[in-house]
Amino acid sequence: MKTYLVRRWVLSLVTLLVGTGLILSWQLGRIALRPVAMTTGWLLLALVLALTFFNARKKLPFLPLLSANIWLQIHLYVGWISCGVFVLHTGVRLPDGPLELVLAAAFVLVALSGVFGLWLSRWLPPHLTRSGESLIYERIPMLRHQLLEEVRAIVRKAETETQSTTLADFYLRVLSHYFARVPGLLAPLMGDDAAFHHVRLELTALRRFLDAREVAFADQVGEQLELKRNLDAQLAGQRLLKLWLFAHIPLTYGLLVFIAAHVWLVLQYSHRM
Amino acid sequence: MRRLLQSIIYNRKLYDRPQDEWVCGRAAEGCPCVFGPGSQGECRATSQCLPAKQGDRWICTRPISLGAACETGPRPDGACGCPVPPCSPQRSLRAQRRRLTWLVTSLALGLVVLALWGWRRTDWSNPGPLTSQHAMSAQRCSECHLEDAHVAFTGSALTARQAEHNQLCLKCHDLGPHSNSPHGAAPAQLTALGTGKKSAPGAAPLVLVAAQTVGPGGPSDLACAVCHQEHHGRNFDLKHMRDQQCQVCHQAQFASFGSGHPEFSSYPYERRTRLQFDHVTHWQKHFADARLAALAPTSCAQCHEPSPDGRQMLVRGYEQTCANCHTAQINGDDRAGVKGLVFLRLPEFDLTALEAAGAAVGEWPAYAKGGLTPFMRWMLEQNAADRAALGTLGPVSLADLSAASPAQKAAASQVLWSVKGLLADLITQGQPAIMRRSGAAPAGTTPPSRRTGQFSADSLLAAQQAWLPNLLMEVAAYRRGEKPSRPVAVAAPAVSRLVAPVAAATAKAADPDDLLAEPDPKAPAPSAADDLLAADPVVVAPAAAPAVSPPAGLEFDDAEARVAEGGWYRRDDAYELYYRPGGHADPFLTAWLEATVNDTRTTAQAIFSQLAADRAPGVCMKCHTVDRTETGALLNWTAARPQPGQRKFTSFKHAAHFSLMGDQGCSTCHVLDIKSDYVGGFGANRDTRVFHSNFAPMTKSSCTTCHQPALAGASCQQCHNYHTGDLKSLRLKAAEYRAADKAAPRPN
Helix, strand or coil: CHHHHHHHHHHHHHHHHHHHHHHHHHHHHHHCCCCHHHHHHHHHHHHHHHHHHHHHHHHCCCCCCCCHHHHHHHHHHHHHHHHHHHHHHHCCCCCCCHHHHHHHHHHHHHHHHHHHHHHHHHHHHHHHHHHCCCCCHHHHHHHHHHHHHHHHHHHHHHHHHHCCCHHHHHHHHHHHHHHHCCCCCCHHHHCCCHHHHHHHHHHHHHHHHCCHHHHHHHHHHHHHHHHHHHHHHHHHHHHHHHHHHHHHHHHHHHHHHHHHHHHHHHHHHCCCC | CCCCCCCCCHHHCCCCCCCCCEECCCHHHCCCCCCCCCCCCCCCCCECCCCEEECCEEECCCCHHHCCCCCCCCCCCCCCCCECCCCCCEECHHHHHHHHHHHHHHHHHHHHHHHHHCCCHHHHHCCCCCCHHHHCCCCCHHHCCCCCCCCCCCHHHHHHHHHHHHHHHHCCCCCCCCCCCHHHCCHHHHHHHHCCCCCCCCCCCHHHHHHHHHCCCCCCCCCHHHHCCCCCCCCCCCCCCCHHHHHCCCCCCCCECCCECCCCCCCCCCCCCCECCCHHHHHHHHCCCHHHCCCCCCCHHHCEEECCCCCCEEECCHHHHCHHHHHHHHHCCCCCCCCCEEEEECCCCCHHHHHHCCCCCCCCECCCCCCCCHHHHHHHHCCHHHHHHHHHHCCCCCCCCCCCCHHHHHHHHHHHHHHHHHHHHHHHHCHHHHHHHHCCCCCCCCCHHHHHCCCCHHHHHHHHHHHCCCHHHHHHHHHHCCCCCCCCCECCCCCCCCCCCHHHHCCCCCCCCCCCCCCCCCCCCCCCCCCCCCCCCCCCCCCCCCCCCCCCCCCCCCHHHHCCCCEEEEECCCCEEEEECCCCCCHHHHHHHHHHHCCCCHHHHHHHHHHHCCCCCCCHHHHEEEEEECCEEEEECCCCCCCCCEECCECCCCHHHHHHCCCCHHHHCCCECCCCCCHHHCCCCCCCCCCCCCECCCCCHHHHCCCCCCCCCCCHHHHECCCCEECHHHHHHHHHHHHHHHHCCCCC
């Protein structure tokens, strides 16, 4: 933990120093009538390409190009620097042209999605760890189906052994829906525990109408409820951890296309090189 | 202990393929097949396992994770006993993201293609609206950009491309030969401006010192786009610069106008005035004279007024300022002595020497005095032969040819006849003869017609009748090739000062014997036999009889007095024809001054000196000055005027400061310097930079009272211009370009 904090502080400080140096250089360049827009433009292009290479690096694990963890750290801090360079490049003002506006919007969206992803990757994993058993995302649908089958088996067994349909009725009315449901996309952010608490309260209320044998089955159902709660939390959390990339990565490649067009336009039309 | 959902037993775990493009459609039901979908998304499952043959038996190979070997076992033919109905494989999350990435990239690519090559490419690829100044003229990208040239990548190619782009700006904005130089100044001028300039120790702000280390983006090749950046909206200020950006190239750097800006040395008196007007003597001596109290101005505003744009304080017109006191000086009323200017004269010739040399002299007054007037010499020199004769004469005096060579005597004889010819031409042809003999007017000066001074041929005719009655016949004979002998020398006219007015003399008949006789239209024309010199009927003019004396009871006023409002008069005692100025801005004087000020010929300079002398009639050069310019000399007929094409380093708006004047009015800023040798800056000096102002230089403190960042502002551009000098060509070139642009075909 100590190493992690030291690393974070050192890299943050270095990023801050580099950023400050860039701002000072930009300011001095402007005063000295240097083509700062051109300079920051080329720098920004280099930074964006370096950031994009992180995605490629993950697809080329056989290349001895540092570890993915180091690449991620580079990606994070270079990302922050590129945001600063972007602000300097635009001259702290909104672009006026349609294509440049789209380009700037793409960059901002990529940056925002990256920042959102960074926050998610820092905030969600502890929540998921505290939630319960860590599940493999790809198996969650199967596990949900397995849970549903298990609950169904408990209810059927209870009905057979107790000759009572109280739990079966409860299953049909409440449990079947709950165990089959898939949480919403933003459930981790919205605090989607209401359904679980609702079902558990109903189950608790039902216990007054159950005999001793049925209560034992109800307790088994309660355990299944807890498992489903964790399963939902894991699904929603991991899904969100994957879904932000649906914005970040496609927009990044779109951004590269706009950047290429922008560079071509600049080389073709700019009066100042 | 809470039960775990996922099995951690190694052989109970399923084999997940998150990197695969497709996922088994039954994965969500907890029973994915072992084969998984194919690469194209097809279901490859037909059974739960592929039975293996051991010896002659088929064995079930279903994995433990799916329940291990089934009870039924494989069929006899080796097929699996647990067939699996096909599923619909689903795309994996990664595959969906990849598809989205391609989709977004394709959309972006399409958008870019449309933006760069679509039908509205100009709108889409435009980085922003142009400023209003350029919005009207630049409708096509190619007007300001190199669209067809190849994109440059190397350093030299980029530099060349930048230079070409700059030329596109200069297509309209012609900033002179040094357009890429700071302030458009020549290198020598820049060097001169920077000589001796240095920041005071510690005065240069740290940021500027640091900026120097970056290396300013000039000054050897300043592109327009260094300071002017377009495509930032209609109302974007193309000229806005930060003070530090203005200073970065300067050698003397400072923090602000209030702190570190050099003290004014001579501002705003950077050159001598165009009109010589000594404010000190006028205010302290003349205007204070009680006798002039009614005429003298009481405030600056009586002589000065702001220009329409409020920037400059102009001098009001002559009639509103100087006329009250100086008109009599100009038209000669206050003048002692001759009030007019000798235009023509019958010069004195050494007739004895000429006759001794065998030259035919003809009629010539015996008591003529003086030489050729500069005007006569000017008009004679327009003729090549006369010019050669005058050249041959050299310094020899026409009045004394005793020591002259035969060639010089011959030249003198030719000059005599040229003078006669000149007089005859002026009499017979009048003003056109003067215009023809004046030569062409230099560009920008008054036309030759004004050099005639509304010359009256009749006045000269009257003079000729009095001075040389046979002139016209003699000239006619001379031009026919005859040699007229010299008649009895003409005596000086009997009436020297009381000659008749010109108009009165012009209507007389040309009978030399009866000077006052009315012409008889029925009288026969004199025969050639009677006429000694056989006058040419074309040349002979109507006879005029000079008035000798007025009838009893009448008296002629002085000839000069009779042309008090300007005009031509003669002096018979000296055989001279005069021109008297008619007042301020006399066309005759101004035209001849302009014609000769830049003419280096001796004759021209003689005329200019005659007109520009301190006591010359009209006293033009008492107030009007001559500036030495790069192209010659410039006559200042007016005080400083707004010159829209001219821009100086410093800009000031008088009108904006009127409300700030104290009780002292204009003297709040313009303080008279009574010790200044103002007049010493004029006279023979034509260098406008050598002068002594009537006023003490302004001090910076008078400005810094208000011009602080928090008050009236203290930015460089409030008082200084970057582009200076003659910007006239800028507008002209733009106009030409617009005209050509309108004519050029436009693409659809």
